[in-house]
Amino acid sequence: MTRSVPPPPRQGGARTVRVPEDRGGQRLDNFLLGQLKGAPRSLVYKLVRSGQVRVNGGRAKAERRLEDGDEVRIPPVRLEEQGAPGRPAKGLLQAIEAAIVFEDARLLALNKPSGIASHGGSGIGFGAIETLRALRPDEPFELVHRLDRDTSGLLVIAKKRSALTTLQALMREEGGITKRYLALLVGRMPDGVMSVDAPLHVGLRQGGERHVQVNAAGKPSLSHFQVLERRGGHSWCEIRIATGRTHQIRVHAQHIGHPVAGDDKYGDPEVNRRLRDQIGLRRLALHAASMQFALEDGRAPYVLHAPLAPELGEALDRLT
Numbered sequence: 180m181t182r183s184v185p186p187p188p189r190q191g192g193a194r195t196v197r198v199p200e201d202r203g204g205q206r207l208d209n210f211l212l213g214q215l216k217g218a219p220r221s222l223v224y225k226l227v228r229s230g231q232v233r234v235n236g237g238r239a240k241a242e243r244r245l246e247d248g249d250e251v252r253i254p255p256v257r258l259e260e261q262g263a264p265g266r267p268a269k270g271l272l273q274a275i276e277a278a279i280v281f282e283d284a285r286l287l288a289l290n291k292p293s294g295i296a297s298h299g300g301s302g303i304g305f306g307a308i309e310t311l312r313a314l315r316p317d318e319p320f321e322l323v324h325r326l327d328r329d330t331s332g333l334l335v336i337a338k339k340r341s342a343l344t345t346l347q348a349l350m351r352e353e354g355g356i357t358k359r360y361l362a363l364l365v366g367r368m369p370d371g372v373m374s375v376d377a378p379l380h381v382g383l384r385q386g387g388e389r390h391v392q393v394n395a396a397g398k399p400s401l402s403h404f405q406v407l408e409r410r411g412g413h414s415w416c417e418i419r420i421a422t423g424r425t426h427q428i429r430v431h432a433q434h435i436g437h438p439v440a441g442d443d444k445y446g447d448p449e450v451n452r453r454l455r456d457q458i459g460l461r462r463l464a465l466h467a468a469s470m471q472f473a474l475e476d477g478r479a480p481y482v483l484h485a486p487l488a489p490e491l492g493e494a495l496d497r498l499t
Contacts, residue, residue, distance in 0.1 A: 192255055193252055193253065193254050193255055194252075194253050195250050195251065195252050195253070196214060196250070196251050196253060197248060197249070197250055197251075198210070198245045198246065198247055198248060198249040198250075198251060199247070200247045201340040201341075202245060202247070202340060203245065203246050203247035204244055204245070204246075204344055205244070205245050205321075205340070206241070206242055206243065206244060206245070207227065207232070207234065207239055207240070207241055207242070207243045207244075207245055207251070208220070208223055208224065208227065208241040208242070209321060209322075210245055210251065211223045211226070211227070211232065211251075211253065212309075213319060213321075214251075214253055215253070215256055216312065216316060218256060219299045219300065219303075219304055219305075219309075220298055220299045220300035221299070221300050222256070223241070224241055224300075226254060226256070227239065227240070227241045228241075231252075231254040232251065232252060232253065232254065233251070233252035234249055234250070234251055234252075235249055235250055236250075236252075266313055267304075267305040267309065267310045267313050271295070271305060271310050272310060272313065272314055274292055274295065275289065275295075275307055275310040275311055275314065276314055278290045278291060278292060278307075280333075280483070280484070280485055280486075281483055284338065284339070285337070285338055285339050285341075285342040285474065285479075286323075286335060286336065286337060286338060286342055286481070287311070287320065287335075287336045287338055288333055288334065288335050288336070288483050288485070289307060289311075289333070289334045289336065289485075290331070290332060290333065290334075290485035290486060290488075291307055291326055291330075291331060291332060291333075291334040291467075291485075292331055292488065293328075293329050293330065293331040293462045293463060293488060293490075293491075294328065294329065294462070295307055295310075295328065296328040297322060297325040297326050297328070297334060298322060298325070303328075307334055308320060308321075308322050308336065311336065318338060319338065319339075319340075320336050320337070320338060321336065321337045321340075321343045322334075322336060322337075323335040323336060323337050323342075323343060323346045323347070324346075324350065324423065326467055327426065327429075327463070327465075329442075329443075329462060329463035329465070330463060330465045330466070330467060331462075331465075331466045331467070331485075331488040331491065332360070332466045332467025332468060332485045332488075333467045333468065333469060333470055333483055333484070333485040334467070335470060335483065342474060345474050346472065346474075349472055350423060353421065355472065356470060356471070356472040357419065357469075357470065357471040357472070358419065358420055358423070358467070358469075358470055359417060359418075359419055359467075359468050359469040359470075359471075360417070360418040360419075360420070360428060360465060360466065360467055360468060361407075361415070361416070361417060361418070361465075361466045361468045361487065362415075362416050362418055362428065362432070362439050362440075362464055362465045362466070363410070363413055363414070363415055363416075363439065363440040363441075363460075363464035363495065363498075364404070364413065364414045364415075364416050364432055364437040364438070364439060364440065365413055365414075365437055365438050365439075365440055365446070365447055365450050366412070366413060366414065366436070366437050367409065367412065367413075367414060368404060368406045368414035368416060368437050369406075370406060371405070372403055372404070372405045373403070373404045373405070373435065374401065374402070374403050374404075375400075375401070375402045375403075375404065375431040375434060375435055376399075376400075376401050377393045377400060377431060377434055378393065378394060378395060378396070378397035378398055378399055378400055379391050379392070379393060379394070379397040379398060379400045379424045379425070379426075379427060379430055379431075380392055380393075380394035380396055380397030380398075381397075381424075381425050389425065389426075390444070391424070391425055391426040391427075391429075391430045392430065393430065393431075393434050397424075398422070398424055399422065400422045400424045400427050400431065401420070401421040401422055402418055402419070402420050402421070402422075402427060402428055402431045403418065403419045403420075403421070404416050404417075404418050404431075404432070404435075404437075405417050405418075410495060410498040410499070411458075411498040411499055413440060413498065414437065415495065417468075426444075426445070428465060429442055429444070429445045429446075429463075429465070430445055432445070433445040433446070439463060439464055439465050440454055440460060440463075440464040441454065441455075441460050441461070441462055441463045441464045442463055442464075442465075443463075454494075454498075457497070457498075458494045458495075458497035458498050459493070459494050459497065460491075460494040461490075462490065462491065464491060464494075464495075466485070466487055466488060466491060467485060468484065468485060468487070469482065469483060469484045469485070470482075470483045471483075
């Protein structure tokens, strides 16, 4: 019995990639973003949902964790035909390059400007991570965590798979990573530390917009607020979070009646308008100021800082 031999794949056709050892445990969507340089996240999700991406011959979800040796079928993708821009704008490239505040062999840290998303998707072609990959296409950058688009401050990116997996594990441990934020909260917060232990549920509004609210059906969420000083009848606060839920600080601040100034989603529209007119506050007054953790089983301590964004500092200086 003769057996037909399949023809070799056409140039530009689908390809199969074996997951290397150092990528074991990585999510499928993040693995694809590393393979399809310049592809927006929305396109990657579309390829996965449509079944064009296969893992070991079968369909898979975007959040699937890959294992060492898995075979991933990657379909041919022509970014130009998909209408995706090939490279971030020059101004965005310059902004991200100037935002680097720390780098070593394991990690890179950005002082992300307000208005730049952590990653692309939902109509955003390029976020901070895609722009960084465009600046240095030969380096395997991976987001360790995310910041809201309108929040400025420290965004940590792994350069080694070992650093990524260690940091993700530390984030799941209580006290594994200490995060410190600064925010201007509307009104006079009480003195001392106010701890907000309120579960958060992520829902979708019409049009697919995410909206988070305190809800008993949500995930446990804990934030600690402390007033540093009073400014113009409002409260400049330090916030430490024990969990990292979507919009956590913003929703917890709203929940206690002191929303973050400049918050168009969860804030007070009248106060936001007044602060915009009086002190020129045209952004969310929330900044990720520092992170503290240790790698290599505690032998490599890190204390990373991101200076306050100039436009936020200047607005605060006008608030007396």
